[in-house]
Amino acid sequence: MKVLVLGGDGFCGWPCCVNMAQAGHDVVMVDNLSRRKIDVDLGVESLTPIATVHDRLRAWEDMGGRAIRFVHLDIAQDYHLLLELLRSERPEAVVHFAEQRAAPYSMKSSTTKRYTVDNNVNGTHNLLCAIVESGLDIHIVHLGTMGVYGYGSHRGATIPEGYLTVEVPQADGSRFREKILHPTDPGSVYHMTKTLDQLLFYYYNKNDGIRVTDLHQGIVWGTNTDLTDRDPRLVNRFDYDGDYGTVLNRFLMQAAIGYPLTVHGTGGQTRAFIHIRDSVKCVELAIDHPPISGEKVRIYNQMTESHKVKDLAEKVAAVTGAQVSHLPNPRKEAIENDLIVDNRCLIELGLKPTTLEDGLLSEVVDVARRWADRCDRSRIPCVSSWTTTQAAALKAVV
Numbered sequence: 024m025k026v027l028v029l030g031g032d033g034f035c036g037w038p039c040c041v042n043m044a045q046a047g048h049d050v051v052m053v054d055n056l057s058r059r060k061i062d063v064d065l066g067v068e069s070l071t072p073i074a075t076v077h078d079r080l081r082a083w084e085d086m087g088g089r090a091i092r093f094v095h096l097d098i099a100q101d102y103h104l105l106l107e108l109l110r111s112e113r114p115e116a117v118v119h120f121a122e123q124r125a126a127p128y129s130m131k132s133s134t135t136k137r138y139t140v141d142n143n144v145n146g147t148h149n150l151l152c153a154i155v156e157s158g159l160d161i162h163i164v165h166l167g168t169m170g171v172y173g174y175g176s177h178r179g180a181t182i183p184e185g186y187l188t189v190e191v192p193q194a195d196g197s198r199f200r201e202k203i204l205h206p207t208d209p210g211s212v213y214h215m216t217k218t219l220d221q222l223l224f225y226y227y228n229k230n231d232g233i234r235v236t237d238l239h240q241g242i243v244w245g246t247n248t249d250l251t252d253r254d255p256r257l258v259n260r261f262d263y264d265g266d267y268g269t270v271l272n273r274f275l276m277q278a279a280i281g282y283p284l285t286v287h288g289t290g291g292q293t294r295a296f297i298h299i300r301d302s303v304k305c306v307e308l309a310i311d312h313p314p315i316s317g318e319k320v321r322i323y324n325q326m327t328e329s330h331k332v333k334d335l336a337e338k339v340a341a342v343t344g345a346q347v348s349h350l351p352n353p354r355k356e357a358i359e360n361d362l363i364v365d366n367r368c369l370i371e372l373g374l375k376p377t378t379l380e381d382g383l384l385s386e387v388v389d390v391a392r393r394w395a396d397r398c399d400r401s402r403i404p405c406v407s408s409w410t411t412t413q414a415a416a417l418k419a420v421v
């Protein structure tokens with residue numbers, strides 16, 4: 024199958040590209056390399072030394088991998104080039120990873136808020152528009168986030184896979200049942216863009232019959248897959264800084280360098296997680312099982328387990344002997360929340376969940392130890408605050 028991978032140079036996209044090429048797909052990687060540029064702007068680097076996109080692709084071919092072509096293109100800005108690309112490549116599927124994906128980065132300033140909205144919403148809308156204009160029947164597999172459901176209290180209810188069945192009272196006292204998109208409750212500008220993506224998919228699916236699978240992904244942990252482990256030039260990125268590092272990878276990296284684990288607030292925040300190997304597998308399953316013509320947007324909860332942040336810290340401390348430190352929370356969010364998630368769809372399609380118990384925690388610690396000398400400890404604290412109230416609390420401890 025011909026597959027375009029938008030954002031294929033990123034943390035989730037790169038292992039996905041090689042996995043699809045290995046599976047025999049004809050893969051075209053599209054990326055504007057903005058993530059690498061943001062590293063330069065922020066003055067940080069991936070903990071793992073990542074090869075340039077061209078060296079990565081050469082290395083993959085040197086190792087006998089099926090060639091992956093690279094197209095340098097900004098999907099949010101270069102609409103006509105995107106349309107031309109669809110027309111010339113005629114892909115059967117487009118996997119869409121190409122968004123600014125860090126909540127703290129999105130909350131840094133008015134510049135990063137506006138960039139995140141412009142980039143993410145325009146990119147998704149350009150893709151939908153270009154598919155309609157091309158007249159091609161292309162399946163979109165989009166990476167959304169579990170954060171669209173919100174991290175407030177769900178009062179013990181299980182979060183369904185995208186749609187909620189509601190009963191609507193009528194004037195005559197009767198009720199009718201309907202399945203609606205689950206209400207959204209974004210916790211950052213980044214998460215808000217993902218909720219807007221959802222509406223765009225809903226509309227273009229209804230109006231133009233565009234086939235979409237929206238993967239509401241949990242926080243991804245781990246670094247490499249079996250394929251990216253094969254050669255140092257294939258190594259995947261590892262973000263550890265306060266803007267782009269995600270909680271579990273940050274804890275594992277902090278443990279590796281003897282830095283107290285940075286728990287924000289009480290640590291009672293519950294989040295959903297998935298290992299990078301499972302993330303790659305889920306995208307493969309979504310591509311292999313496309314929605315049929317006329318089907319409404321398919322939504323899968325792409326996560327394998329939920330944990331409270333403080334429990335994760337304790338788990339990592341137990342494995343590594345790390346200290347835990349409690350810091351003011353830079354985010355405006357619930358102190359505690361529940362998160363019970365229905366994730367049956369991907370499991371029924373064949374996902375075999377990798378869990379924290381599978382010994383992979385120490386694998387990540389080993390990767391972090393190997394590259395510990397590349398870590399800039401001054402970039403570990405989270406300094407991007409959600410409002411001036413959180414900013415003042417952060418300042419008080421500096």
Ligand SMILES: NC(=O)c1ccc[n+]([C@@H]2O[C@H](COP(=O)([O-])OP(=O)(O)OC[C@H]3O[C@@H](n4cnc5c(N)ncnc54)[C@H](O)[C@@H]3O)[C@@H](O)[C@H]2O)c1
Pocket residue numbers: 029030031032033034035036053054055056057058059096097098099100119120121122123124142146166167168169240241242243244269
């Ligand atoms: N990493 C996670 O924990 C996580 C969790 C849930 C959802 N997701 C979603 O998965 C997707 C990929 O995340 P990631 O961690 O790989 O992020 P990433 O930043 O590492 O990768 C995104 C890639 O998209 C590219 N890109 C961004 N805007 C673009 C544009 N306008 N045109 C072309 N390319 C563009 C970037 O250069 C980068 O290579 C994102 O949409 C993200 O929201 C990630």
